[in-house]
Amino acid sequence: MPLDTPKRKFKVVGTRPPRPDGLDKVTGRALYGADMTAPGMLTGRILRSPHAHARIKSIDTSAAEALAGVRAVITAADLPVLEDDFIRDIQDNCMARGKALYDGHAVAAVAATDAATARKALKLIKVDYEILPHVTDVDAAMKPGAPVVQKGRTLENVPAGMSENVTSHCEFGHGDLPSGFAKADKIIERSFRTAATHQGYIEPHACLASFTSDGKADLWCCTQGQFFVRTLCAQMMGMEASQLRVTSSEIGGGFGGKTTVFIEPVALALSRKSGRPVKIVMTRDEVFKATGPTVSSSMDIRIGMTRNGRITAGEAHLRYSGGAFPNATIEMGGQAAFAAYDLGAVRTFGWNILTNRPKEAAYRAPGAPMAIYAVESVVDELCQELGLDPLKVRLLNAARKGTKSSYGPTFDDIGLVATLEAATRHPHYTAPLGPNQGRGLSCGFWFNFGGNTCVSLNVNTDGTVGVTEGNPDIGGSRASISLMAAEELGIPYEKVRTFVADTASLGYNDVTDGSRVTFAVGLATIKAARAAIRNMCARAAKIWGIDEEAVEWIDGAACPAGPNAGKFPPMTLAEIAAVSAETGGPIAGHHEVNADGAGVSFGVHLVDVEVDPETGATKVLRYTVFQDAGKAVHPDYVEGQMQGGAVQGIGWALNEEYIYGDDGRLQNAGFLDYRVPVASDLPPIETVILEIPNPGHPYGVRGVGETPIVPPLAAIANAVSRAVGVRMTELPMSPPRLLKALLSKG
Amino acid sequence: MKSIHVTTTVNGEPAEFICTPDETLLDVLRNRLGLTGSKEGCGTGDCGACSVTVNGRLVCSCLVLGAEAEGAEITTIEGMASGEALHPLQRHFIESAALQCGICTPGILVAAKALLEQNPDPSDSEIRYWLAGNLCRCTGYDKIINAVKSAAAEMRSN
Amino acid sequence: MVKVLLWGTLRHATDGQAEVEVEARNFKELLDRLAVMYPGLEPQIRRGVSMALDGRIYREAWFTEIGPDSEVVLMPYMVGG
Amino acid sequence: MRYIAAKTADEAAGLLVDEPGLARILAGGTDLLVQLKSGLVEPDLVVDIKNIPGIRDVTPENGGFRIGAAVSAAELGEHKGVLALWPGVVEGVELIGSTQVQGRATMVGNLCNGSPAGDAVPGLVAANATVRITGPGGSRDCPVLDIPAGPGKTTLAKGEIITSVFLPARPENASDAYLRFIPRTEMDIGVASAGVSLELAADGAISAARVALGAVAPKVLLVADAATAIVGSKLEDGALAALAKACEAACNPIDDKRGTIEFRTRTAGVLARRAALIAYQRAGGSK
Incomplete structure (x- = not known):
């Protein structure tokens, strides 16, 4: 196979071998x-x-x-x-x-x-x-006369006359909103708020x-x-x-933090x-x-829909605060808000506002979960009001290849329709519900990034391979990188060991963020392996006395390419490596790239909840995640990302929040009162991996790490709202807040 | 602060250390005895990453004073495997991909072992409630519960 | 000439135009030309912009070639978690 | 800070009396070590009482049980006799913290921590339990209800330590139950809680009741009106509604990060109602 052809059939990629750092981590030897x-x-x-x-x-x-x-x-x-x-x-x-x-x-x-x-x-x-004087609330900080957190930080894009706490403004979208809304049979406009949440890594x-x-x-x-x-x-x-x-x-966990x-x-x-x-x-x-929590938000959403479920226009006003320093998270929220939909008229307006709170750090798909929560809540309410099936409505409006995205570019191959169809077919979607129970769903989206990446791949004389890369392994990436190296080289996974280099040992690598590592480091690893393969083919050609072009690499060995090249038995990687000193010295391949083409990722989450009408307590009964992984290199760890992200989102939806006193001090700076989900709070998190290959990666890989935290907020809010018959518009939906809504319903 | 001399047993072997009265057992294990497998995630008993057993009882070592270890038998994650042979829980955690970052893993393994010693065939719900004091932020717990169940099944069949 | 789609915030610097035409063969030329033609864009270009070329997002990559029929969309420079 | 493991209760009491600085008792340590970590208290002396003979024993006494002050929640939960006689008390104690905390935490520690939200306390108050106190003035017994003096405070004098809790005998057709509300399923401090202890007459009507509420006032409350509301009933809807109403009326909670006044008040009534139904069923009543 030519070395630049996309690969779609695999021998080791897609299997589930033990991770290389597993033993150290189960014995307490791993050093954090x-x-x-x-x-x-x-x-x-x-x-x-x-x-x-x-x-x-x-x-x-x-x-x-x-x-x-x-x-x-x-x-x-x-x-x-x-x-x-x-x-x-x-x-x-x-x-x-x-x-x-x-x-x-x-x-x-x-x-x-x-x-x-x-x-x-x-x-x-x-x-x-x-x-x-201090201000910790995003809406309060935006008011004229609010205490000014930092002076002189406002960008040129903010209109004059606003509070100095407003540091930036952004606007995205296309089409004509008034004519879009004019076509709607039903328009719903609602305001939402989400609290700041922390990444909550245990280390x-x-x-x-x-x-x-x-x-x-x-x-x-x-x-x-x-x-x-x-x-x-x-x-x-x-x-x-x-x-x-x-x-x-x-x-010990990062999630952006x-x-x-x-x-x-x-x-x-x-x-x-x-x-x-x-x-x-x-x-x-x-x-x-x-350390960094995520932004808190206050949002106004307006969406119009025809009576058969076509969205005619969508508008969002997003106000984010990432604490006391300016940040650009609002821009990602503004672009992501309507990304799941094929819309003729869409517009998002974003504002970043300073407050007296810690500086925001990235948290898994930064900016997207809250905006999509608000949009997906209104879409769900429109479905309820118009008596429409929420999955069918998503399918009817789903972004697909050729859709002009809400943030500008036209989508290439994407997996949203496939995930929605998988959800439609899944027995979860039609399972019966009991009293006080509700089912919710939401789409999720993340851009995914590539970035600066270096990989050095060394063929050892004993026929094993060391891969040196520059991104800390936060979710099993050493296993997936070893799998891709083994796949490309045609040797067993066990023959490859992947190491994370210090800053003196490789060129610059961007941080482990943007769901980039399996995509970008994988891509560089494949390219580095291909460089090593070219080198090994050249050695075999020398040994055989034939042209380099007459040698190809098949199943871990150099082989004469076709009958005209000469008759030689295949020479394996181990055999070539063993004589590397004699044939020209050590064999290695390396690749340095600023990788692009990460390929956006979509997911759909489906959840059933039961709400205790007397206390406002929500129990998550069943949860299913559908996500496009492009190609799941190590499916266990793809599932792990989907499950872990879903559970972080469940925490965000139900209980997690930064609570400030009137004195502006954080009141719950500990795991006792900052309530991340515990094992007994949760049902099994079922996963369905879709594989719609990313054209930008030789194996079709897409990042999977961030998308799964995006849908849970709206999925749970929609399920709770349907269970109790009141639209919940503020996160977290903690029991006091939910009970209050229930009592006000009467 | 006057130091205290403590004689104890750690992972079946006699151990001695000197500590100040306000040092926790976790401090002692990590800083005095070089057993860094027990992790400090919170220092307040809310995360379980420092789980060890003291006289067979599962505890958070951050909520025990080092001085209290006098005469006690302590086991930590470092004592879980028998030489080269991993405990079935350790093996199943690797095989079932029940860890991602791994910082909570030692505590969860120690806690799960304590569970299986008193309940060899726990239900999903029993495992989830037993492990409620062990926070994991990466996995969503799913694969952890499965690994405990499959290890328990293997241990019952032996 | 390449048609470049701008995000809404930038239109204040282009007399309200959502789409502008620029003579450019790659990303670097495109940014340089834009900054000259529309000085109001310069602060944002300095802070960082990404480019989507036929649907694929490039965070940097000056010398990415742009064909005359390519779809070019400017986006703010983005980061992940 | 000095650490001393006392060998007798008298030695412990003596150490506490003689300490001119700040002294703290260490039993399970699950509250004390958290306070040390945060710097909230910086004691000069910590007296470990776990090595006092008998302080980790559960002993039958007069048809009830005497439970040593250093008996851990896990040990109590494993005691079949106490569990059969006072299931509501045991379920309260077993709700304190995680499995790990259960391995160390004690009922008496939970009581002496002085939190109105302590999960051990409403059950003990509903059970009309007493504690035995050793101090400079000798030994005395005191109802559990009279120990808390407000958030973080007790009525114990300097040098006094609680050495045991006594759970009394109870007649046939009697039982108890405890429920608390927390946002998660585990690992939280109760936002509201209720312990209910009932005795039934031969016809199944309630002949005696004690209803205690936690986390809805500066101290755990014993709500006499709530008991009155259900004595003589078989927990018919009207009686349950009156019970909930009496509980709500007794609440005097605060708004804080864990719950609002409105939420705590309503939930206390709901929990008392539900706990009463469980206790009633356990006592052999049928509905």
């Missing part, structure tokens, strides 16, 4: 962020603002510095003032400069010989605060920094992207990237100042208070 130590290591701890908004008039660290065992104290004064807004915001979030912008914002840090001394030292730091952020006196540094940390950490930290330390090596540990830095620059600064390695491990309380 907090498991690293270094001789002479100090413990770093961070002092955080107890105020939602306060000017820092002065910080007196002298008493802390004088405490025995304290080796370094730093504040923002120890970090450079950076020009670039993007990086300066990240640095200011790591260490407040001038103003504390939210409850939990770091203001100083110490490094001491042990944790108890470090804790004691924090108490000795005197911060003189001037408390300022708190942890890092170990070691700066030497000649200006070199090493940093070990749990991150979704060691190269990006290097970029950020090198600039914040005023050092060259080459002098900082960042090594990613095993990572570990795509940036929080404690890493602080540990580096403390290490530089103390001359000793410094380890910082966040407490859970710090994770909730000072």
Whole structure:
């Protein structure tokens, strides 16, 4: 087969072998962020603002510095003032400069010989605060006269006269809304709100920094992207990237929340100042208070539909707040809101608003779940009002190949119709429901990304293969990358081992985000394998004394291509590798690319719930996920993404939220009151994988990680609304909120 | 703070350590004994990542003082396999893809082992309630429940 | 000439036009020309734009070739989780 | 901070009395260690009472049971005798925290933590349980109802420790039940709760009742009007409605991150009604 032909028949891709890191993870040997130590290591701890908004008039660290065992104290004064807004915001979030912008914002840090001394030292730091008025609610922050979180951050696209907290505006869509709505038999307009939720990874952020006196540094940390950490930290330390090596540990969950830095620059600064390695491990309380939750939102949706179910127009006004710093999440929400539909008239208007809350970090399909929740709720209500089957209506309006998407481009091969048809055929959709029960469904969408990727593939002389790639494995990617290398090389999976490189060992790799790794690293791995294959074919050609072009690679061996090439028995990878020294030296392949063509992903979720009419408690009875994976490389881990994403969405829909007091302080900074779903809350999560190949990948792979968190919000809201007969328009649908709606219904 | 000398048994072997009175058993395991398989996800008993058994009883080691280990028998994830041979739960977790990031896995395995020791044939619901104190954010729990069930079935048939 | 579809926010810089025509053979030329023709687009181009070419999204890739009949859509630069 | 494992109750009481700084008792530690972690308390002395002889025993006494202060929730749940006699008390204790927390947490710790939402307490109050206290002044018994003094506070004097709980005997055709509401199925603090203990006459009518509510006032409430509402009834709809109404009337909750005043009040009535039905059925009543 020519090396650039798309492959659709597989030998090992699509099987379910054990993951290479499995043994270490079931025996406790795997090393995560907090498991690293270094001789002479100090413990770093961070002092955080107890105020939602306060000017820092002065910080007196002298008493802390004088405490025995304290080796370094730093504040923002120890970090450079950076020009670039993007990086300066990240640095200011790591260490407040001038103003504390939210409850939990770091203001100083110490490094001491042990944790108890470090804790004691924090108490000795005197911060003189001037408390300022605060605002934590997105709608309140948008009002004229609201306390201004940061001045001068408004972009040119925001009309004059708005609150300074409004930092950006965006608008997407096409067609003529008034004439679209004029064609509708029914128009529903509703407002929705969603609370900020946290990624909720079980591993708190942890890092170990070691700066030497000649200006070199090493940093070990749990991150979704060691190269990006290097970029950020090198600039914040005023050092060259080459002098900082960042090594990613095993990572205990990220979901987008570990795509940036929080404690890493602080540990580096403390290490530089103390001359000793410094380890910082966040407490859970710090994770909730000072690392990224997602945006909170307030949204107005208006959709028109004909009586036979065709959507004639859709309009959305989205207001997002990602805390005290500007962000562009609103743009993704604005583009994703109506992506599942083929619409003649569609428009979304987005606003980003500053509030005194922690800086948003990416969370699985950032910006999409809330916007699609609101749109899918109104579509469901229209179906109810018009007496239409909600799946048939989705199918009637579904985006497909050739549809001009709501965000502009025309879709290529996409799997939405296939997932909707699979849902229609599934017995779940027609199973009977009991009293107080309801069934909901929702479509979901995510763009998926590719990005900068490097892979180095080395053929060892014993016939095994090592793949070195630069993306931390957050969901089983080492297994899927090994599978793709084995597939391409035609050798068993067990002969391949995949390693995650430190920043000194490969070129730049984008972070593990955007559902990019199986797609982009897989693509680079396949290309690297093909380079190695070309090399191996050349070696065989030399040995046989024939032209390179006369050799082809079949099932893990070089073979003469056709009868005219000569009669030689196939020469396996192991045989070629064994004589590599004699035939020209080590054999390797590598590939570096900024990958494009990730291929968008669609899913449909179906859920049954039962609501206790006396308490407002919702029980999820049955849940089925349908999703297009392009090609499921390791189906177990594709299912795992679908199940895990669905359950995070269930938590978001029902119980998870950042709760602020009137004082602007976060009231539930712990797993006790920030309620992620526990095992007993859930039914089995059934999965149906569809495989509509992505034309942009040699094996047809699409990213699968983010789409599954998008549909659950609306699917559950639609199920609950149908169960109780009241349209629920605010998340989470916690029992007090739901009971209140039930009682107001009478 | 005056340190305390503690004599105990960890994974069947005698162990001694010195700790301060306010150090937790989890601190001691990780920082004094080098047993970093038990993880700190919250430090408040809400996530279960630090699960160990003390005298056969499943506990969160973050809610036990190191000093309380005096004379006790403690088992951790590091004591679960017998030499090279994995415990059936460990094997089934790998085979059933019951882990993604793996940070909750040690705690869940220790907890599941404690369950099967007292209930060799638990229902789905019994497994889900028993493991309610072990948060997992990656898997949605589905494959974990299946792995516990298949390990239990194998253990019953042996 | 290449027809470029802009997202709504950018129309303030193009006298309200949703679609503009640019002489460009690749993404880099397209961005450079746009910034010259419509200076109001420059701040957004500096912050980052992606391009969808015949339905495929490119986050960077200056030298991606654009054919005269290609569908070109500008999009904000995006990130994932 | 010093840590001392006391060998007798008197030694423990003595240590507590003599400590000039802040002292805390350590039994299961599932509240204390959380407070230590957060820096909420920084005690100078922690007295571990688990090594006191008999403090981890469950002993039959006068047809009831004396339960040592350091008996863990898991151990209590495994005690068939207590479970048969006071199933509502045991189910309350078994709702405290996770399986892991059950391995350590104790009824007495739950009581002494002083939270109005403690899951062990309404059941104990409904059961009319008493505690035995050792202190500088010797030993005394006290009803569970009189121990809480408000959120985080108890009526125990400095140096006093509870060494055991006594669950009394009960007649035939009597039982109890406990229900709480939480947003999830596990791992939460109760938003409202109800413990109901009933005795039935030969004809199946309720002859005596005690109804206790948790998380709806600064302390666990014993609601006499709620009991009155159902005594003499067989939990007919009218009696159940009166029970719920009496419970709602007794509530004096707060709005907080876990629930609203309105939600706690309504739910308390619902739970009392449902718990009464369970207790009634357990007591042999049929509907």
